[in-house]
Amino acid sequence: MNIKQVAKKARVSTATVSRIINDSSLVSPETARRVWRTIRQLNYHPDSQARSLVSGRSRILGLIISDITNPFFPELVKGFENLALQNHYEVILNNTNYDPARMATCVRRLLERRAEGVAIMTSEMDPELTDELAKRGIPIVFLDVGSVRNRISNIRVDYAQGIREAVDHLITGGHRRIGFISGPMSLKSACTRKSAFLKCWRAYGFAEDNGLIVEGNHKIDGGESAMSRLLQLKPRPTAILASNDLSAIGALGAIRLAGLRIPEDISVIGFDDIDFGQFTHPPLATIRLSRTELGGKAFNALYRILHGDSKKGEEYNVETHFVARESTGPAPQPGRQTQ
Amino acid sequence: MNIKQVAKKARVSTATVSRIINDSSLVSPETARRVWRTIRQLNYHPDSQARSLVSGRSRILGLIISDITNPFFPELVKGFENLALQNHYEVILNNTNYDPARMATCVRRLLERRAEGVAIMTSEMDPELTDELAKRGIPIVFLDVGSVRNRISNIRVDYAQGIREAVDHLITGGHRRIGFISGPMSLKSACTRKSAFLKCWRAYGFAEDNGLIVEGNHKIDGGESAMSRLLQLKPRPTAILASNDLSAIGALGAIRLAGLRIPEDISVIGFDDIDFGQFTHPPLATIRLSRTELGGKAFNALYRILHGDSKKGEEYNVETHFVARESTGPAPQPGRQTQ
């Protein structure tokens, strides 16, 4: 079922069939109709490998993430993929599983498949690997990476905005002792979030009190243990900001386990706005980061480079915003603090 | 950076380079070393499109699912992908978003990419589309589809086993009125689960009481509203089985909202064993369906067909098992039922 068989059956040359598949404008309408009928009859599907071999365009994009089972990523993938498919690109999804060696494998495979562009959101990125890609002129878009090398585009996440809104909200509610549960410091994105928090913190003139910042692991159990450490502080923090929603959900559990009430005793705010946050008890206030938008912007960045509408190395921006839900309330009166 | 340039630089023919890339046994070790050095120097990566064009093997597998943002799927994808990558296959992931038209697009794209095999776990599968694939001899594996046409392999999920274990557990605890929150009846998998429950139900000699079976939507909000309907029954059910964990989590919320305690007033059991279930309050008992295993078996089924180790149309099996957690307990004494 190749182009020759179609050409033969329709009594035209392969060139004509090819023209019809790609752009019928150079072919008489009558011939086009006849050939289309043959194509349908034979159920012909052009071989994209052959097409891209000669055209030099694979119509494949790579998307490299850490781990699809991390609830942060599915929406991002969906946002990227939907746009890609609409624009007739195929997406090859790569999970590095937080393993640098696997990352190298991913890049090699994308090179062999002749991917036209690559979007990357992982911590374990060896600069040599990006050079591999860059050397071949393959556009790269990083998502949420602090410092970006020359000629590599970046989608910045404006953490500061959302954090400012959240802290404003807490301060308006009378909170002054705010704890922070960070992600694992081995993860670049966790560091970025922590330093955005710290920066906001200092901007409010608060002293940097290390006891109020504890490290979790961006998972629920890490949030639980981080929170139980925070609960031992005296005076206890009246509000908690977590580096992601999973940590915050863990914190909810630890607080409840300690016999305290949310938000009467402690307010909790997460980060990301994963779906589950709406259904925790109480529903989790959070800072929304639209991952669909993040994925979509990553695709657009690549698309614009591939179509010459923009240069490599541009910066894009995704905003974050505070989402109020029932897990925050006014600070408890100092005297009434239980325990 | 193609094979010719490597051949030229290493002063050998392209055939020799090709042999070295694929299987050096026909080449003198000395030449092989020299050519490998050149390959590394030039940073040559063979073009997989060209390779598969002539070899007739794309080393691409398709994986078609409904929606990656549904927490059921990420682990399945991971299980499939990990094995595929280990065996040097590339995976093209397709989300149909529950849209039959999009499903058709997915299949067409996989045909054009000359995928060597396709694994499918969706409801919206038009038999014409599978025929398209089957006609071209592309092996297909369905995951968890009730009735399967000839020459199509199937990974069966043994729902009965897990449900039996769960119901046994409840009955041992004295429960006799057990409600069931089903998924949307528009989804084939939801129907399969419901009928497995009903079958088990009848096997225990219980009368089929339609009031005890209400339809949710496999999401949290649907579980909430289904549960609040179940709470209006008199006498109220003392235990609930849900068609998936999200529905069960919704049920937990509705029960708490009604001022009842879990498990003292009502026991709840979910289905799937998603990660979140461990962190609900109380932790959610569930019926575990290993999605990693499901994905892995799907790959193995395809792999064995592609390597001639098995025929098309074989059946595989994935077990399900009850996982006890704190959301179940003994049935409340009839007299002591509140409200």
Add this chain to the structure above:
DNA sequence: GGCGCAAATGTAATCGATTACATTCCAACT
């Protein structure tokens, strides 16, 4: 020394498309 054989390597056809260039055909214009 010549023959045969195996190991090492090369030559060229091939996969299925695209596309530059060539050809054919017919209408319009001088």
Add this chain to the structure above:
DNA sequence: AGTTGGAATGTAATCGATTACATTTGCGCC
């Protein structure tokens, strides 16, 4: 009538690999 031009279509080179078949080389043996 002859020339021109453009529309429609065809011919054949090309993309980057693999591989059947051909060739070269070197060694052992009689």
